[in-house]
Amino acid sequence: KTNFKIAVLPGDGIGPEVVGESIKILEAIAEAFHYKFEFKYGLMGAEAIYKTGNPLPDETLQICKESDAVLFGAIGDPSFDNNPDAKVRPEQGLLKLRKELGLFANIRPLKTYSSLIEKSPLKKEIIEGTDIQIFRELVSGIYFGEKFTDDEAGYAYDICKYNRDEISPIVHMAFQEAQKRRKKLTLIDKANVLDTSRLWRKVCKEIATEYPEVELDFMFVDNAAMQLILNPKQFDVIVTENMFGDIISDEASVIGGSIGLLPSASIGNGNALFEPIHGSYPQAKGKGIANPIASILSTAMMLDYLKLDQAAEKLRQSVEHAIENKYVTVDLNAEQPYSTGEVGSFIADFI
Amino acid sequence: KTNFKIAVLPGDGIGPEVVGESIKILEAIAEAFHYKFEFKYGLMGAEAIYKTGNPLPDETLQICKESDAVLFGAIGDPSFDNNPDAKVRPEQGLLKLRKELGLFANIRPLKTYSSLIEKSPLKKEIIEGTDIQIFRELVSGIYFGEKFTDDEAGYAYDICKYNRDEISPIVHMAFQEAQKRRKKLTLIDKANVLDTSRLWRKVCKEIATEYPEVELDFMFVDNAAMQLILNPKQFDVIVTENMFGDIISDEASVIGGSIGLLPSASIGNGNALFEPIHGSYPQAKGKGIANPIASILSTAMMLDYLKLDQAAEKLRQSVEHAIENKYVTVDLNAEQPYSTGEVGSFIADFI
Ligand SMILES: CC(C)[C@H](C(=O)O)[C@@H](O)C(=O)O
Ligand SMILES: CC(C)[C@H](C(=O)O)[C@@H](O)C(=O)O
Numbered sequence: 001k002t003n004f005k006i007a008v009l010p011g012d013g014i015g016p017e018v019v020g021e022s023i024k025i026l027e028a029i030a031e032a033f034h035y036k037f038e039f040k041y042g043l044m045g046a047e048a049i050y051k052t053g054n055p056l057p058d059e060t061l062q063i064c065k066e067s068d069a070v071l072f073g074a075i076g077d078p079s080f081d082n083n084p085d086a087k088v089r090p091e092q093g094l095l096k097l098r099k100e101l102g103l104f105a106n107i108r109p110l111k112t113y114s115s116l117i118e119k120s121p122l123k124k125e126i127i128e129g130t131d132i133q134i135f136r137e138l139v140s141g142i143y144f145g146e147k148f149t150d151d152e153a154g155y156a157y158d159i160c161k162y163n164r165d166e167i168s169p170i171v172h173m174a175f176q177e178a179q180k181r182r183k184k185l186t187l188i189d190k191a192n193v194l195d196t197s198r199l200w201r202k203v204c205k206e207i208a209t210e211y212p213e214v215e216l217d218f219m220f221v222d223n224a225a226m227q228l229i230l231n232p233k234q235f236d237v238i239v240t241e242n243m244f245g246d247i248i249s250d251e252a253s254v255i256g257g258s259i260g261l262l263p264s265a266s267i268g269n270g271n272a273l274f275e276p277i278h279g280s281y282p283q284a285k286g287k288g289i290a291n292p293i294a295s296i297l298s299t300a301m302m303l304d305y306l307k308l309d310q311a312a313e314k315l316r317q318s319v320e321h322a323i324e325n326k327y328v329t330v331d332l333n334a335e336q337p338y339s340t341g342e343v344g345s346f347i348a349d350f351i
Numbered sequence: 352k353t354n355f356k357i358a359v360l361p362g363d364g365i366g367p368e369v370v371g372e373s374i375k376i377l378e379a380i381a382e383a384f385h386y387k388f389e390f391k392y393g394l395m396g397a398e399a400i401y402k403t404g405n406p407l408p409d410e411t412l413q414i415c416k417e418s419d420a421v422l423f424g425a426i427g428d429p430s431f432d433n434n435p436d437a438k439v440r441p442e443q444g445l446l447k448l449r450k451e452l453g454l455f456a457n458i459r460p461l462k463t464y465s466s467l468i469e470k471s472p473l474k475k476e477i478i479e480g481t482d483i484q485i486f487r488e489l490v491s492g493i494y495f496g497e498k499f500t501d502d503e504a505g506y507a508y509d510i511c512k513y514n515r516d517e518i519s520p521i522v523h524m525a526f527q528e529a530q531k532r533r534k535k536l537t538l539i540d541k542a543n544v545l546d547t548s549r550l551w552r553k554v555c556k557e558i559a560t561e562y563p564e565v566e567l568d569f570m571f572v573d574n575a576a577m578q579l580i581l582n583p584k585q586f587d588v589i590v591t592e593n594m595f596g597d598i599i600s601d602e603a604s605v606i607g608g609s610i611g612l613l614p615s616a617s618i619g620n621g622n623a624l625f626e627p628i629h630g631s632y633p634q635a636k637g638k639g640i641a642n643p644i645a646s647i648l649s650t651a652m653m654l655d656y657l658k659l660d661q662a663a664e665k666l667r668q669s670v671e672h673a674i675e676n677k678y679v680t681v682d683l684n685a686e687q688p689y690s691t692g693e694v695g696s697f698i699a700d701f702i
């Protein structure tokens with residue numbers, strides 16, 4: 001297969017800028033490797049609310065379902081965050097999209113770049129050599145459980161619910177990944193307090209018998225939040241539920257020194273979405289200072305997923321080349337910063 | 352008042368050892384300041400399960416209710432953690448005690464000690480001067496919401512529920528503390544996803560009008576998990592719900608370089624419990640290597656609470672004296688470590 005349909009959802013804040021660089025790069029790859037990418041754009045998030053009243057218009061969903069993969073920028077807008085009474089919110093678009101596409105596994109690889117290691121708030125000896133792969137469950141748990149607010153009585157609740165079928169697929173995926181790597185899988189949970197965590201532990205233990213070479217261990221989420229900073233090298237593959245995954249993977253993103261570098265893939269049955277870890281960063285919008293590398297490396301994960309291995313490899317090399325030559329944005333080089341577009345073009349030219 | 356009834360719950364693992372040092376110190380304080388502390392011991396946790404089948408025997412609860420304050424060690428035992436089917440667990444004792452005593456606010460002060468700053472996994476320039484006070488709601492939320500497991504159908508749920516009356520008291524407490532400090536309060540929540548978080552935001556906004564000098568801001572928990580590491584100095588007082596507080600406060604505990612130093616107070620209406628942040632650390636049990644300072648500084652918080660200001664001051668000075676003179680356990684000085692008992696005695700002698 002050499003022709004691919006790519007849905008492009010630029011989203012809010014710096015989303016359009018960084019996704020724009022990914023498109024630039026896919027065009028360079030199409031030329032170099034003789035592929036064809038057909039891009040279809042869709043609205044999502046605050047942008048979509050302003051234009052259509054709906055954070056995920058049906059048309060966008062349709063485009064995504066008909067594509068081989070989805071490239072997504074970022075979501076979120078402060079005017080909604082500061083209004084607890086808003087009935088429609090940008091995030092609902094992303095959550096609905098995840099659910100509709102069945103994207104049950106959010107995968108975040110974490111590595112340190114030796115040329116950037118000094119950027120980290122953590123000491124070099126703590127982080128050097130860290131190589132973690134986080135699997136976060138993405139379409140269940142407290143994110144999607146029933147929610148309720150009774151304004152008059154003054155109470156609210158959110159239900160965290162899991163069943164075996166929501167836990168098994170991602171646990172299998174994580175075990176398979178661990179098997180290809182250093183053969184260690186850590187489940188992060190709060191099994192000393194939560195029933196859902198005890199179910200996760202149980203399911204993991206059962207599935208572990210199918211992967212005898214992989215060592216499975218359990219860690220409470222509060223302890224994990226410490227261990228990630230005290231000694232990140234102890235981790236190989238991590239698997240965890242939706243909310244803990246949100247917190248832990250963002251925390252882990254500081255290790256490498258720039259969240260502007262970190263990609264993610266969200267995988268389901270027959271669908272996949274690729275997005276940078278960083279948010280919409282509204283303060284930087286339109287300034288040309290956003291780091292496009294997280295989006296570009298998410299594009300590399302997309303190429304992996306489409307089985308375009310050579311192109312993915314070439315793209316990653318080009319990114320490393322840019323980083324080594326300090327052809328980077330202001331977050332990584334304050335003295336001589338390049339703009340979002342310059343970094344993207346440099347990487348595209350190298351391809 | 353010079354006579355005080357203190358309930359003492361040594362608990363599991365290293366709990367008895369570190370609490371033993373706190374008692375030693377209270378005895379020194381009683382002598383130096385002519386107070387009288389009457390200690391009543393109670394069982395709680397795995398210890399209590401082994402001896403009585405109940406993680407919080409009625410007798411223990413009674414002792415606590417009749418005391419001016421409770422000194423607690425630690426809880427937890429790996430043999431329960433690894434058994435998802437255990438019906439009785441040590442942690443239930445602590446959770447029930449918190450609920451029964453109405454200890455709605457867990458307060459954790461975080462500071463860096465200049466003589467220990469090199470111990471931190473974080474760079475000195477990131478953490479130097481950090482001074483944060485975390486208020487964690489302790490008797491509601493997903494910890495105490497309805498839980499359910501259906502083994503046959505293979506699902507489980509946990510309900511996170513909050514009402515205004517569970518949010519207001521701790522928010523007031525946090526505002527009052529902020530007013531005495533740098534006048535900045537940060538609510539950590541996930542208001543872009545959870546109904547309960549939006550209720551927290553609403554209640555905080557309303558209460559803010561009573562504290563016009565304090566600046567209130569909101570931060571999503573995933574972002575907070577990053578910001579605590581990237582730039583901890585931006586925080587003054589933090590307030591948050593139970594589960595986020597568990598994760599965030601443990602994460603924050605790595606900043607100073609040793610969790611063995613960090614105390615906490617849990618305050619309710621007419622009751623209060625003081626405990627180190629660290630857990631039961633079963634691997635260190637009985638070896639005389641546990642750092643007693645977290646328990647001793649928790650005792651200082653107890654003296655504050657009992658309004659024995661001079662004694663509290665003297666105790667904190669003595670602890671700093673021990674740290675400056677490297678009269679510390681192996682976690683803080685691997686070359687020339689002192690035992691748990693030696694450190695306690697040094698501090699007691701200094702008083
Ligand atoms: C925008 C928000 C709803 C989302 C989440 O919490 O899942 C984001 O933080 C993420 O991690 O992708
Ligand atoms: C032991 C456990 C139930 C407890 C909690 O999660 O509250 C502990 O981690 C704490 O923070 O005091």
